[in-house]
Amino acid sequence: xxxxxxxxxxxxxxxxxxxxxxxxxxxxxxxxxxxxxxxxxxxxxxxxxxxxxxxxxxxxxxxxxxxxxxxxxxxxxxxxxxxxxxxxxxxxxxxxxxxxxxxxxxxxxxxxxxxxxxxxxxxxxxxxxxxxxxxxxxxxxxxxxxxxxxxxxxxxxxxxxxxxxxxxxxxxxxxxxxxxxxxxxxxxxxxxxxxxxxxxxxxxxxxxxxxxxxxxxxxxxxxxxxxxxxxxxxxxxxxxxxxxxxxxxxxxxxxxxxxxxxxxxxxxxxxxxxxxxxxxxxxxxxxxxxxxxxxxxxxxxxxxxxxxxxxxxxx
Amino acid sequence: xxxxxxxxxxxxxxxxxxxxxxxxxxxxxxxxxxxxxxxxxxxxxxxxxxxxxxxxxxxxxxxxxxxxxxxxxxxxxxxxxxxxxxxxxxxxxxxxxxxxxxxxxxxxxxxxxxxxxxxxxxxxxxxxxxxxxxxxxxxxxxxxxxxxxxxxxxxxxxxxxxxxxxxxxxxxxxxxxxxxxxxxxxxxxxxxxxxxxxxxxxxxxxxxxxxxxxxxxxxxxxxxxxxxxxxxxxxxxxxxxxxxxxxxxxxxxxxxxxxxxxxxxxxxxxxxxxxxxxxxxxxxxxxxxxxxxxxxxxxxxxxxxxxxxxxxxxxxxxxxxxxxxxxxxxxxxxxxxxxxxxxxxxxxxxxxxxxxxxxxxxxxxxxxxxxxxxxxxxxxxxxxxxxxxxxxxxxxxxxxxxxxxxxxxxxxxxxxxxxxxxxx
Numbered sequence: 001x002x003x004x005x006x007x008x009x010x011x012x013x014x015x016x017x018x019x020x021x022x023x024x025x026x027x028x029x030x031x032x033x034x035x036x037x038x039x040x041x042x043x044x045x046x047x048x049x050x051x052x053x054x055x056x057x058x059x060x061x062x063x064x065x066x067x068x069x070x071x072x073x074x075x076x077x078x079x080x081x082x083x084x085x086x087x088x089x090x091x092x093x094x095x096x097x098x099x100x101x102x103x104x105x106x107x108x109x110x111x112x113x114x115x116x117x118x119x120x121x122x123x124x125x126x127x128x129x130x131x132x133x134x135x136x137x138x139x140x141x142x143x144x145x146x147x148x149x150x151x152x153x154x155x156x157x158x159x160x161x162x163x164x165x166x167x168x169x170x171x172x173x174x175x176x177x178x179x180x181x182x183x184x185x186x187x188x189x190x191x192x193x194x195x196x197x198x199x200x201x202x203x204x205x206x207x208x209x210x211x212x213x214x215x216x217x218x219x220x221x222x223x224x225x226x227x228x229x230x231x232x233x234x235x236x237x238x239x240x241x242x243x244x245x246x247x248x249x250x251x252x253x254x255x256x257x258x259x260x261x262x263x264x265x266x267x268x269x270x271x272x273x274x275x276x277x278x279x280x281x282x283x284x285x286x287x288x289x290x291x292x293x294x295x296x297x298x299x300x301x302x303x304x305x306x307x308x309x310x311x312x313x314x315x
Numbered sequence: 316x317x318x319x320x321x322x323x324x325x326x327x328x329x330x331x332x333x334x335x336x337x338x339x340x341x342x343x344x345x346x347x348x349x350x351x352x353x354x355x356x357x358x359x360x361x362x363x364x365x366x367x368x369x370x371x372x373x374x375x376x377x378x379x380x381x382x383x384x385x386x387x388x389x390x391x392x393x394x395x396x397x398x399x400x401x402x403x404x405x406x407x408x409x410x411x412x413x414x415x416x417x418x419x420x421x422x423x424x425x426x427x428x429x430x431x432x433x434x435x436x437x438x439x440x441x442x443x444x445x446x447x448x449x450x451x452x453x454x455x456x457x458x459x460x461x462x463x464x465x466x467x468x469x470x471x472x473x474x475x476x477x478x479x480x481x482x483x484x485x486x487x488x489x490x491x492x493x494x495x496x497x498x499x500x501x502x503x504x505x506x507x508x509x510x511x512x513x514x515x516x517x518x519x520x521x522x523x524x525x526x527x528x529x530x531x532x533x534x535x536x537x538x539x540x541x542x543x544x545x546x547x548x549x550x551x552x553x554x555x556x557x558x559x560x561x562x563x564x565x566x567x568x569x570x571x572x573x574x575x576x577x578x579x580x581x582x583x584x585x586x587x588x589x590x591x592x593x594x595x596x597x598x599x600x601x602x603x604x605x606x607x608x609x610x611x612x613x614x615x616x617x618x619x620x621x622x623x624x625x626x627x628x629x630x631x632x633x634x635x636x637x638x639x640x641x642x643x644x645x646x647x648x649x650x651x652x653x654x655x656x657x658x659x660x661x662x663x664x665x666x667x668x669x670x671x672x673x674x675x676x677x678x679x680x681x682x683x684x685x686x687x688x689x690x691x692x693x694x695x696x697x698x699x700x701x702x703x704x705x706x707x708x709x710x711x712x713x714x715x716x717x718x719x720x721x722x723x724x725x726x727x728x729x730x731x732x733x734x735x736x737x738x739x
Contacts, residue, residue, distance in 0.1 A: 001580040010519065089636050109638035110521040111593025118592055130640065170521055228508060274523025 001299040005124040008133035009174040017054040017175055021143050023295035024288065030067055031290055032250040044101040044301055048074030050127070051088075051107045056262055056286065057127050059138070061104045064293035067128035070101075070301075092116050098198030102301055105129075116302050123300045129163045131226060137261055140177065143218055144285050148257055153180030158210035159201075161241060162191040165227065169220060169262045173199050186210045187220075187242055190231040201271055203219035211252040218259040219244055219269045235268050245271035249279065257281050317702055318734065321361035328367025328685060328695060331664055334684035338665070342716055345691040348733035351685055360477050365735075367695050370727055373668050374683035375407025375438075375692035376653060377675040378499060379575060380500070382441065382552045382645070385717040386428065387416025392711050396436055398415040399651070400709035401661040402437030402736040404650040405671075405726040407692035408680065409438050410497075413445040414472030420445035420737070422460030429465035435707075437736045438729070441635055441679070443470035445486045446496060455485055459492050467679055468495045473552065473600070473628075475501035475533055481534070486546035495678050499552040500533030501601065506586075510640050512585040513632035514600040520589050522640065525602055527555040534558050537564045541572055549678045550574040553621055556611030563620045564736055571653045576612045577626035578652035578671075582658035583716060595635045595642030596716045598716035599626075602644075603716075611650035613659060617666050622674030626662070629712030647715045650727070651704055653696070655717060657724035667724075700725040 001019060009017070029203065030038055046065040050058050058074065059168045066074040088107070095103065105113045110130030117124040128134040142152060149155055157176050165184045176183050183201040185192055186209055196203050204210050207215035212215065222238065223247065232238060258279045260268075266272050325343040330353070334337075337353075344352035346534075346578040360700035383397035394411075401409045410434075415551050419428050425444050445459030446469050448454040458469055469489055476482045476498065489496050511517050513524020534550060538561060541548050553559055553574045562574045569662055577599075585603045588594070597603060615621045621638065628645025635642050647654075651669060660666045668683075676683035685693055704717045729737040 037540060087636065088638055108640065109640040111639040115590045115638065130521055131523070167521065195515075198518050 003300070006111070006135055006300060007113050007117055007124065007126045009135045009138055009171045009178070010133065012178070014178050017078045017139070017142065017311040020073050020139055020295050020299060021146060022289040022291065023299060024107055024139070024143050027294040028288070028293070031287070031292070037069055037128070039161045040069065040298055041065070041068040041301055044070045045099070046072045046074065046102045046104065046297065047095060047100045048157060049095070049111070050074065050076040051105070052077060052128070054106055054127070054263065056289070058092045060286070060289040061127060061293050064290050066244045066298055067290070068294055070297065072118070088112060088115070089119070092120060096120050096122070099183055102297065113177055117169070125296060125300070126308050128167050130167070132167055133171045134167040135171045135288070136293055136296060138175045139259070139296070140289040141172055141218065141259060143288045143292055144156055144259065144281055145257065147284070148281065149215055152176060154182070155215040156182045156184060157216040157218060158184045158186060158214040158282060159218045159220065160186045160207050160210060160244070162222055162227070163187050163220065164191045164193060165223055166220050167263045170199070172218065179199070184210045184214070187239070188232065206310055207244055207248060207252065211248060214252060214256055215259045216259060217244065218251065221261065221263065222265055222268055239268050243269050243271070244274050246277070249274055259285060261288070319361050319363055320433040321511070321731070322351070324357055324362045325372055327696065328366050328370045328372035329370045330446045330666055330685060330686040331586065333665060333669060334374070334653055334682060336685040337685070343685065345730065345733045348691055349688055350685055350689050350691050359593060363697070366727065368697050369697070371664055371698050372685070373664070373694050373696060374672040374685055375406070375731070376405045377679065377681065377683060377693050377731065378406050378409045378423040378625045378627070378649065378652070379549065379675045379678060381409050381411060381627040384629060384721050385415065386431070388711065390711065391631055394431055394440055396709045396711050398435035398437035398440055400437070400707065401649045402729045403695035403726060404706050405436045405660055405696060405729055406649060407694065407729060407731045408441060408676070408681070410441045410443050410650070412472045413443050413470055414450055414529040415472065416545045418445050418449050418452070419443070419523060420436065420456035420467070421462065422457050422464050425464040427465050429654050430618040435457050437731070439731055443468040443497065444465045445469070446471050446480065446489070448474065450474045452478055454625045455488055457579055458489055462494050468497055471495040471499060473499050475499050475503050475506070477503040479536055479540070482653055483540050483544065484547070486540055486544040490544060490546040495549050495560070497549045497551050498537055500530055500537050500550050500558070502529045502532045505529035505532070505536070506600070510598055511588050512604050514585060515603055516585045516589050518619050522588070523614060524609065526606065527557065528607070530555055531557045531561065534561050538570065538572065539580045541565070542572050545571070547571040551624060552577065552601050554580050554604050554612065556608045559611055559620055563615070567686060573674065574621040575624040575675065576616070576657045577648065578623045579626070579644050579646065579648060579717060580604065581609065581613055581616065581623070582655050587716060593639040595637060595639050596718065597715050598639055598642050598644045598647060599646055600644035602634065614659065615665070619669055621670070623652065623670040624675065625649045629710050635714050645714065647707060647710050647712055648687070650708055650710065650717060651717050651722065654722035654724045655694045657698065662723060678680035682692055682729050691730050693730050694726055697725045697727050699723070
C-alpha cells in the first residue's frame with residue numbers, strides 16, 4: 001500500500017479497501033493460535049494517542065500492534081499534558097523527538113490527525129476525529145459484512161440513528177459506496193438531514209422505512225455528548241421511531257445482519273433481545289477489529305512479508 | 316527621503332479616477348499633500364519625478380473592516396505594522412475595528428485611541444467606536460462622545476448583534492449623530508458550533524457548518540430596522556448570493572444601505588478547507604462559501620452593489636496553530652486584498668477602484684478623487700505584474716489563506732497626504 005497515513009476512507013480506492021480486507025482475513029488466524037504473535041513489526045514503535053475516551057478501539061489497536069510484535073505505548077487525555085494546556089502540535093513535537101514509527105490518534109476535533117500527518121514523517125492512523133471519520137471501524141464493518149454476504153457490490157446497507165454526528169457512519173458511507181453497495185440512512189430530522197444525500201446515500205427517517213430491503217442494518221449509538229440542546233425529544237420517542245426491537249425486526253429479511261459499533265445503549269437504539277439475538281454480529285465486529293487493525297499497521301508500516309504460518313493456521 | 320518644495324511629478328501613468336471621470340495617461344503634480352496640476356508633459360523643474368509609465372495611478376484604497384489589535388493585543392498587530400501593511404497593500408485610509416482591549420466604547424478610551432493614530436508611517440488610521448458597551452450587544456456605548464473625540468463611524472467590530480430590540484435602539488440612537496453604522500449581519504445562535512460554511516463540503520469532511528441562513532436572516536433583520544429607523548448602515552462581511560440580492564433589492568427601494576465583501580471571498584471557496592487538509596488559516600467568520608456565492612459576489616462588485624474590504628484579522632500561531640475547530644477565525648488581508656480583487660475581477664481596474672476606493676470612501680463621507688485640489692491619497696500599481704503571496708511584509712501575524720497563490724497586480728507606490736509611504 002503506497003500511502004503514509006490512514007486518515008479516512010474518503011480518498012481510499014476500492015482496490016485499497018480490498019487489499020486491506022484481504023490482508024485482515026489472513027491475519028485473523030494469528031488471534032486463533034496459542035501463541036498469538038508474529039514478528040512482522042518487531043522493533044517498530046507504535047503510539048496510541050487517545051485524546052478522547054475509548055475502551056474498545058484503544059484495546060483493539062493495542063492488541064493488533066502487540067500481535068505484530070511492535071513496541072506499543074500510549075496515553076489518554078486524562079493522563080496527558082493536554083490537561084496542562086499543551087497544544088496538540090507541541091505534544092506531537094515531543095512524541096516526534098522520541099522517534100515513533102506510527103501514531104494512532106483519536107481526537108474530539110475533525111482534522112486533528114490530518115494536521116499531524118501533514119507535519120510529521122511518521123504514519124498517522126485516524127482512530128476517530130470529531131464527527132468526521134473512523135476508518136478502521138468502517139473497514140472492520142465491511143470485513144464482517146463480506147464474511148456473511150460475499151460481495152458488497154449491489155448490497156443494501158441501512159445506517160440508522162445519529163448519522164450526522166457519526167464518524168462511523170461517514171467512513172462506512174465512503175467505504176461502502178466505493179465498493180458499490182447501496183447505502184440508505186435513517187434517523188431523526190436533526191441527525192439525518194436532507195442534505196446527507198450529498199454523500200451519495202438515500203435519506204429516510206423511520207427505522208421501519210429502511211428495514212424491508214436491507215441486507216445489513218447498522219444501528220448507531222446515540223452520542224449525547226455530541227448533541228446540541230434541542231436535537232432530540234426523549235429516549236422513549238427515539239426508541240419508538242428509530243430504535244430496533246424484535247417486533248420491528250420481523251419486517252426485515254430473515255437473513256438480515258444487525259450491526260452496532262458499540263457501546264450499545266440497550267433499550268434505546270437496540271433492544272437487548274436484538275443485540276443478543278441470532279441476527280446480531282456485534283461481537284464478530286469486535287473480533288474482526290483486531291485483524292483489520294493488524295492489516296492497517298502491517299500495510300502502512302511496510303512490515304516483513306507475512307510468514308507462511310499466518311495463512312496455514314487459517315486453513 | 317524628504318520631498319523637495321517643488322513636490323512630486325508622477326509621470327505618464329494611466330490615471331483612473333471615476334469620481335472625476337478620468338481614465339487617461341496623465342502627469343500629476345503633487346505639492347503640499349495635494350494634487351495641484353494634471354496634464355500631459357508637466358514641467359518637472361525641481362520636483363522629484365516618479366516614472367509611472369505602464370502603471371496605473373488610482374485613488375488610494377479605503378478599508379472599513381480591519382482589526383489592528385491596538386491597544387491591547389499588539390503581539391498580533393499594532394498601529395504601526397497595521398498602517399504600514401495597509402500602505403503596502405495600496406490602502407491610504409483604514410478604519411480600525413473597535414474590538415480592542417479595552418473596547419473603544421467610551422469617550423475616554425476613544426480619545427486615547429484616536430490620539431495614538433497620529434504620525435503613523437503608512438496609511439492613515441481612523442477609529443470606529445463600538446455600538447454597544449463592550450461589544451456585548453446589550454447596553455449602548457457613548458456614541459456621541461466617541462464621535463466628538465474623533466471617531467468617524469460606529470461599528471459592532473464584526474461581532475454580530477443578536478438582540479433585535481437592542482439593535483433597533485442602537486440605530487435610533489445613532490441616527491441623529493449622523494455617523495455611519497457598520498454591522499456584520501448574522502444570527503449568532505445559528506453560528507455557535509459551526510466552523511465553516513454548511514454545505515456539501517462541510518458534510519463531506521465532518522465539520523459542523525454555519526448555514527448561509529445565519530447571514531441572510533441577520534441581513535433581513537438589519538434591512539427591516541433600517542426601513543423602520545431611517546439610519547444609514549453599512550453591512551460588512553457579505554458573503555452569500557442571497558445577501559447581495561437582498562442588498563440590491565434594498566438599494567432599489569431607496570434604503571440608505573451599502574455593503575462590502577471580503578476581497579478574498581472573490582477568489583476562495585469553502586472547498587479550500589478540504590483541499591488544504593483542515594488548515595486553520597482558512598477558518599473565517601463569515602466562512603468561505605461555495606462557488607455560486609463567489610460568482611454572485613463578483614457580479615455584485617461589477618454592478619456596484621457592494622464594495623470590498625480587507626477583513627484583516629491578524630492572529631498568531633498561538634491562536635492558529637491548533638486543531639481547525641479550535642483555531643480562532645480570521646485571516647490577514649490588508650497586504651493582499653487589492654491583488655485578490657484584481658485577480659478575481661480579471662484585471663478590471665475600474666471595478667477594483669470603485670470597490671476598494673470610491674465605495675468605502677463614500678461610506679465615511681470622504682471623496683476618493685484625484686482632481687486638482689484634492690488630497691493626494693493615491694496608489695500607483697503595476698496591473699500586469701504577478702507575484703506569489705509569501706510571508707507578510709509588515710503584519711505581525713502570518714495567517715493568510717492566499718499564501719502560495721499567484722496573484723495579479725502589485726502596489727508600486729502609495730502616497731498618503733502626498734507623501735510616499737511605500738515605494739518599490
